[in-house]
Amino acid sequence: MPKKVIGFGFERADFVEAGAVPVFSRLEGVQEADLSYDMDTVEVEGDDDIIAYWHHNQKGEISIKAAVIDLDVYAAITGNTVVSEAGPPAYDEILFGTDTELQPVEFMLRLKQRAKDPGNSSGRDRYVFIFRCIGKIKPVGMKKGEAAVVDITANMLKSATGEYGDALSEPAFGKQKIIEQ
Amino acid sequence: MKEIKLEGTNKSIELSSCKAKEFSRIWQQALDYIQAASDEGCAEIAAEIVGDWAESLDPEKLTMDDVWSILLAKAGKAKAPVLAKLPELAAEAVGFLGEKGLAPVIEAMEMTITEPGEDISQE
Numbered sequence: 313m314p315k316k317v318i319g320f321g322f323e324r325a326d327f328v329e330a331g332a333v334p335v336f337s338r339l340e341g342v343q344e345a346d347l348s349y350d351m352d353t354v355e356v357e358g359d360d361d362i363i364a365y366w367h368h369n370q371k372g373e374i375s376i377k378a379a380v381i382d383l384d385v386y387a388a389i390t391g392n393t394v395v396s397e398a399g400p401p402a403y404d405e406i407l408f409g410t411d412t413e414l415q416p417v418e419f420m421l422r423l424k425q426r427a428k429d430p431g432n433s434s435g436r437d438r439y440v441f442i443f444r445c446i447g448k449i450k451p452v453g454m455k456k457g458e459a460a461v462v463d464i465t466a467n468m469l470k471s472a473t474g475e476y477g478d479a480l481s482e483p484a485f486g487k488q489k490i491i492e493q
Numbered sequence: 494m495k496e497i498k499l500e501g502t503n504k505s506i507e508l509s510s511c512k513a514k515e516f517s518r519i520w521q522q523a524l525d526y527i528q529a530a531s532d533e534g535c536a537e538i539a540a541e542i543v544g545d546w547a548e549s550l551d552p553e554k555l556t557m558d559d560v561w562s563i564l565l566a567k568a569g570k571a572k573a574p575v576l577a578k579l580p581e582l583a584a585e586a587v588g589f590l591g592e593k594g595l596a597p598v599i600e601a602m603e604m605t606i607t608e609p610g611e612d613i614s615q616e
Contacts, residue, residue, distance in 0.1 A: 329549035333509045333566045336496075384503070476509075 314490045317427035317436045322346070325376050327388050328420040328441065330477040336422065337388070341380030343461065345423055347440060348373050349468075349485070372468035372485050374421060374442060379461050381451070389447045389464065391417035416446040420475065421466065427490065435493035442486040443471035497562045501555040506547065506562065511569040518545070523564050523576055527583045 322345035326336040349372040356364040378385070383394045383406045390413035396404045420443050427436040447466035453459050468485040496505050511519065522542050529535045536552070539560045543552040546567045552560065561580075565573045 329504075329547075331548055332546040333506050333563055335499075335547055335549050336505045336507070337503060338505070 314429065314436050314492050316430055317438055317490050318430050319425045319427040319438050322423045322425050322440075324424040325378075326422045326424075327385075328422050328475050330420060330473065330475050332476060334475045337384070339376060339378050339380075339385055339464075340382060341378045343377045343379055345376045346374070347423065347442075370470075370485070372442070374423070374445065374447075374464075374466045374468070376464040376466075377452075377461055378464065379459065381460060381462055385462070385464075386449055388419055389417065389449045389466075391415065418444050418446060418469070419466075421445055422475070437491045437493060439489045439491065440486060441475055441489070442466070442468050443474060443484065444469040497566060499550070499555060499559040499562065501559050502550070504550070506566045508570050508573060509546075509566050511567060511572055516568070516572055519564055519568055519572070519576070523579055526561065526564070527580060 323342070325339040325342050325345050327339070329335040329337075349370075351367045351371065352369040354366045354368065355362050356366065383404050386392065386406050386408070387394050390406075390408070390410070392407050392410055392412055394404050394406045396402075420441065423440045423442075425438040425440070427438040428434065429436060445466035445468060447464055449462055449464045452461050452463045470483040470485055472479060472483050474480050474487065495508055497507065498505050522538065522545070525538045526535070526542065529538050535557065539555070539557070540552045542560055542563055543550050543555065547563050550563075565576055568576045
């Protein structure tokens with residue numbers, strides 16, 4: 313079973329709709345993606361020594377920079393609705409700065425990393441699922457001479473269910489999965 | 494992991510996993526889907542398949558191939574290849590019946606359900 317890999321950079325990100333057959337919506341044009349996960353540690357001192365450590369306050373953050381400006385991605389993160397008109401000229405539009413986006417919309421993400429077996433270099437995929445995220449999206453590169461991109465940041469929340477909609481063995485932010493290609 | 498694009502949307506699915514107790518339902522839905530001849534019949538079984546396995550999707554926006562892909566994805570790596578042969582087998586069966594008519598099938602059934610030597614042709 314593929315438990316060990318050598319990985320290389322997140323190359324793809326998808327929104328996930330949980331179900332017996334999970335449905336993926338790709339965030340197109342991902343330039344870079346990063347994930348950080350940490351927790352605070354408290355030292356308990358006594359007898360002029362440290363007698364215990366306690367971990368608490370787990371927190372995680374995801375950041376994604378994407379070159380494709382996709383109104384459906386704005387909708388998934390803000391909760392605002394895309395309005396489409398057949399035209400002519402046809403157009404799609406979405407509001408920003410609404411009260412709706414102050415109420416965090418939760419979404420599930422999956423990041424994919426290229427990986428290979430350290431022993432024989434056979435191909436693997438490493439997926440990192442984040443079951444519940446609250447995110448923000450902002451446009452970057454509005455100045456002349458800059459490429460327009462979107463910057464997405466999201467914070468993690470614990471979830472009782474995974475991508476199949478079934479109960480996890482215990483609540484978790486997410487999971488990582490290594491799969492043979 | 495093999496990605497299956499859904500033509501009617503900008504979404505995709507992948508081969509999922511299937512528990513033993515789930516496969517009979519998938520198989521039955523596959524048979525019902527292939528047999529459905531009316532628009533209403535197709536829509537009804539499509540809605541059932543989507544509702545059972547990929548409820549976040551809107552069955553009315555999916556193509557018939559998309560719905561079939563959901564069944565294949567749910568069948569998983571072990572059973573998807575088996576399920577994938579079903580439309581071809583069904584087409585062959587329909588072709589056979591169209592060519593020969595129902596007579597050979599009825600004859601074969603009669604041979605199966607009657608006792609040896611019993612003549613049912615006069616009944």
